[in-house]
Amino acid sequence: MKDDKNLIGIIDYGGSNLKSVFNAFNKLNIVCEICDDYSKLDKYDKLILPGVGAFELASKQLKANGFFNKIIDKVNSGTPILGICLGMQLLLNSSEEYGYSKGMGLIDGEVKSFKNIGVNPHIHMGWNDIKITNNSNILGEGNETYYFVHGYYCDIKEQEFVAAKVHHGLSFDVAYERNNIFAVQFHPEKSQKNGLSLLKKFANL
Amino acid sequence: MVKKRLIPVLFIKNGQIVRSEKFSKHQHLGNVINQAHRYNEWDVDELIYIDISVEKRYDLNRNEHGVKSYSSIGEIIKRISEECFMPLSFGGGIRTIEQVDSIIRSGADKIILNSILFNNILFIEEIALKYGSQCIVVSIDYKIVNDKPIVFSEFGKVSTNINLYDWVQKVEKYGAGEIFLNSIDRDGMACGYDLETIKNTMELVNIPIIACGGAGDFYDFVDLAELGVSGIAAGNIFHFTENSYQRAKKLLKKRDVNVR
Numbered sequence: 001m002k003d004d005k006n007l008i009g010i011i012d013y014g015g016s017n018l019k020s021v022f023n024a025f026n027k028l029n030i031v032c033e034i035c036d037d038y039s040k041l042d043k044y045d046k047l048i049l050p051g052v053g054a055f056e057l058a059s060k061q062l063k064a065n066g067f068f069n070k071i072i073d074k075v076n077s078g079t080p081i082l083g084i085c086l087g088m089q090l091l092l093n094s095s096e097e098y099g100y101s102k103g104m105g106l107i108d109g110e111v112k113s114f115k116n117i118g119v120n121p122h123i124h125m126g127w128n129d130i131k132i133t134n135n136s137n138i139l140g141e142g143n144e145t146y147y148f149v150h151g152y153y154c155d156i157k158e159q160e161f162v163a164a165k166v167h168h169g170l171s172f173d174v175a176y177e178r179n180n181i182f183a184v185q186f187h188p189e190k191s192q193k194n195g196l197s198l199l200k201k202f203a204n205l
Numbered sequence: 206m207v208k209k210r211l212i213p214v215l216f217i218k219n220g221q222i223v224r225s226e227k228f229s230k231h232q233h234l235g236n237v238i239n240q241a242h243r244y245n246e247w248d249v250d251e252l253i254y255i256d257i258s259v260e261k262r263y264d265l266n267r268n269e270h271g272v273k274s275y276s277s278i279g280e281i282i283k284r285i286s287e288e289c290f291m292p293l294s295f296g297g298g299i300r301t302i303e304q305v306d307s308i309i310r311s312g313a314d315k316i317i318l319n320s321i322l323f324n325n326i327l328f329i330e331e332i333a334l335k336y337g338s339q340c341i342v343v344s345i346d347y348k349i350v351n352d353k354p355i356v357f358s359e360f361g362k363v364s365t366n367i368n369l370y371d372w373v374q375k376v377e378k379y380g381a382g383e384i385f386l387n388s389i390d391r392d393g394m395a396c397g398y399d400l401e402t403i404k405n406t407m408e409l410v411n412i413p414i415i416a417c418g419g420a421g422d423f424y425d426f427v428d429l430a431e432l433g434v435s436g437i438a439a440g441n442i443f444h445f446t447e448n449s450y451q452r453a454k455k456l457l458k459k460r461d462v463n464v465r
Contacts, residue, residue: 019311126251147291
């Protein structure tokens with residue numbers, strides 16, 4: 001770690017896989033806290049936006065809890081953030097899930113439905129090999145296997161910041177890295193060794 | 206391409222892992238937390254836990270080891286998710302959105318629904334709205350009755366008189382993310398999977414299917430994989446065969462099945 005002050009905050013906006021992320025950091029002996037109060041977000045040096053959920057409701061909850069704008073401000077002022085699964089999708093401009101809803105716009109892109117383009121099965125569920133497309137500070141060097149479970153995928157405009165892609169019906173963006181913004185579509189906290197290594201790299205940035 | 210998952214299924218009865226046969230005989234196999242630890246060491250693709258306790262009493266029999274007992278399934282899940290860095294699905298007796306909240310927040314990735322859906326199929330929509338369809342596994346237990354696959358509820362005890370092929374299409378329509386198909390006739394019988402019914406089901410839906418019931422040896426896994434299912438599930442074979450998981454994976458790889 002670069003300095004002593006490196007506290008990770010896992011954002012708790014109601015109904016999510018935050019316990020698994022917390023357990024993974026615990027296993028790695030990395031200090032982190034679950035934070036359910038936006039006004040306390042300033043004490044954290046790094047943020048994790050986890051995600052098992054539906055986009056529209058999660059976006060509403062983030063706004064209702066005061067997190068939405070606070071996260072945008074903190075990330076714009078340089079705090080590293082890692083979005084996981086729905087947490088990645090929420091960083092984009094918008095999603096098609098249950099109609100149309102707006103995301104945080106920190107990543108220029110849209111979240112789209114597998115079903116609408118006829119991918120079968122329309123849920124991407126299971127382990128898949130990612131293909132690394134750009135240099136990354138948190139991914140490994142080879143084409144690694146991670147666990148995915150999602151029915152919507154990220155279509156990112158800024159391809160130069162897409163760190164990895166995967167193939168399920170089509171090839172789509174599953175890892176993003178630009179300055180202090182990191183996002184992955186798969187679940188590192190559920191991807192055994194590869195996943196734990198990714199979380200460790202993020203913590204040690 | 207997404208890989209075929211090989212998934213151990215663990216039945217929990219009153220805090221113990223049990224072996225199941227035709228959904229009725231249950232033999233105790235040991236503490237649920239120790240088993241979870243073991244499966245994590247094996248680096249399994251995913252784990253399915255189904256709580257079949259009727260009394261809903263959670264004694265992990267750990268008093269003898271000087272460790273306290275656990276009072277709820279929530280506590281069991283919390284302990285398992287501290288040991289397991291792989292996808293976990295939980296089911297058995299889920300009736301309310303509050304139970305779902307608690308299970309997800311305790312560290313489960315997917316929840317498994319079964320009997321409740323015969324009274325309240327809208328429960329799928331309710332959960333999907335909050336957690337997304339990908340989070341919902343619909344478990345279906347069926348028996349072949351007069352050459353037709355008929356769905357049973359309440360751990361295989363009660364016939365619903367619903368045809369499996371109608372039911373899978375209905376649960377998909379309401380937002381199920383995945384189907385866990387279990388043959389009651391073949392449970393614990395080691396006679397091979399019910400390939401015909403599984404194949405027919407796959408042709409009817411566009412969501413992943415995990416098939417279970419009847420695995421007798423690793424060649425049964427190959428047969429099922431070649432059928433194209435998303436998940437190959439089994440219970441007993443992993444409990445009683447030495448190094449079973451690793452050996453099964455080795456055979457699948459040798460047979461060119463896309464596994465991890």
